[in-house]
Amino acid sequence: MSGIKNKDESPEIFNLVSEAEKEKKEKCNNRRNLAAFWLFGLCNNLSYVIMLSAAYDILEPKPGPNGPNATTPAPEHNGTTMPGDIMLEDVMASNRTPLIAHCNPAGTGVILLADILPCLFIKMLAPFFMQKIPYSIRVLITIIFSAAAFIIVALSKVIWFSIVGVVCASISTGFGEITFLSLASHFSANTISTWSSGTGGAGVGGALLYAGLTNIGLSPRNTVLLMLIFTVTLGFAYFWLLIHPKTITQKLEKKNTDADINAEVDSDDSSPLITDEKEAQVRCEHTLKEKLVLILPLLQYMIPLGLVYTFEYFINQTLYELLYFPNTFLVQREQYRWYQVIYQIGVLISRSSVNCFHTEKIWIFPIFQGITLIVLLCQVLYQFMPSIWIVFCIILLEGLFGGAGYVNTFYTIIRKVKVEEREYSMGVASVSDSCGIVIAALSSVPVHNFLCSLYK
Template structure:
């Protein structure tokens, strides 16, 4: 009885620990995207002031669409390209690095991101801080998904729920604290508690199983069957070795059915977030232009949080449905930028919430299906490698959103 109670306590500790890791790992990333509009606006105003550039005040009834000179897609690229580089390369070497070392690196880069942006004196210093957040998030995601392979599969849903929690709590805390009167800089300094929570969760909360401390070996790959050899009666009798680069490249092919839908969802999703959000504002309503951008982020992250926490209740097996629906959202909101046919911001909020639901569902269902479908022998590599899909999609979205934003702004569209 005592043993079962101990196991149950360990299970809940691990679920709570993985949830917190998900929260902390994505928090800096979310904050940087929520703050993107303010970061760019602040730096542009500084530049204008330093160069004694004066601008004619605009009336409250704005006739033409107003834009930042630099799209928030620039912040998105700074926030995702380092992550993509890490994810593309990490599965091939990172298993040789201790999890403790990796987590400490995540903590330090996350802390640096908040501090650098808080004390930034120029746009490139701000972007350097965003890059630090990206390194922390990318390294963390490959680390924690690989780490999850040592535990029961429910820790994946806990971690995914935590990343969704980072979205809603990150966006909400930023919007709430800035709306309450704190400056963006002070708000970012408050957020330095997050790296400390990450450290505590990994080193003190999660109860690591004995097999985590044992040297990791992979069963020998069989060319004849195109699969790994099955477990024998005695693990000591297995022919064990680590996967070679060739083996790992071969294992990427069956992952494509999971990765391609996820990638397309994220291309559409982040094109909306960083290419269209700041162009979807309404004039003369109860929210300013800046506040509308912030609360779009909160609304989107609420949808992500709900869907990333729902896989044990509602599981989606046909992953291709999700990119189709997300592309439809792109079409609707792009049309809104040009035609302004949606008369009320609440309708936009509903669409944005649905966008977040689709994005979160794609993420958690993809990794949950991988954890169910892939054999245990190479699950650790597969879960780490599949994280490439969302980052690749986000990178493409950022690259597309910048010229799109600039082109739309050059058209002088009437509001």
């Protein structure tokens, strides 16, 4: 009898073991997918960050023993005016030490324009045709342009060719961002958190690597070439690490669905990182008219995010190089590099915190960022802050506001938009940050020239 009992129970035991193994495998796959999306964010955004961190050096390429893009170190000032320096005497009070600062003939906003305009065009056009391109081809295009960007900028001996490299970085970043945000719609909302955290990591990693490696003596040329490691890592993350769901290869037709199909994504950590078949059935192709109509409800998210990016990139590419403190341990170009690092640290912290803190009140972030801009602009004009450490703290807040605006926008969209509209909506919403950056870049050039005229 006992033998019969054991024989009867064996299928149940087998089922329990199978369920345990299945659960273990699912957890492993979930971890791999989360890790893959973190690497997507890191590697895709790194070229963009490196170009902005190197903007000061790109505008002054000079052949030298350390490579074609090696630059002459910024002069240490000891109270005497150096050749090429310009002084802010008309704005400073007579009892203050005159501010010595170097203004590039073309501000770093020129690099920002080259780094964002191609990205914007891609984001505006891609949602209307990219769904017809397989994800593997999209990722390969991203990788090719990323590699080209680093190689061209590193080997260039003239500014215009360096800018071609920056344009390649912009194409890579824009194509990659819209690709990976659309890809995230095939997974749970948790992938948005890890993607955003990865982009924050790209900011800190890129800015810190560039500032740190150049500070210890590595030439800008070799530093940029070293970044090719991350281009290779991007391919590894997509083609090997990511578990590809069936939905990214299926061409699904529009179907009538039962009213009980819910568009809400479960935000619990235990939710699957690959969408199920029932959800996959409601994915569909929209007509051009339907796509244009879907943009209207997204404006409530896109406009605040666009304003956040306008304010923060105006600060970064117009004010950073003029926020100069002459009596510190850092010369001017080093101050610019470390402003970028601190800003990116703030971005990383806030983009990684959405699972701990989330708000749908996106409009609060442009308000905070606008206040930050006003404070730093006043510092450029009136030099009222006694220490560079105060500016460091304000720039950290700037990064926190910018990163929070980004991650909360996309996290809200992926939770509130219908399943069949989610992939398209994520791609369209990504246009708003690029629009904000373009506005900042276009305004930064004349404002930079005006502020520099005050230093004459």
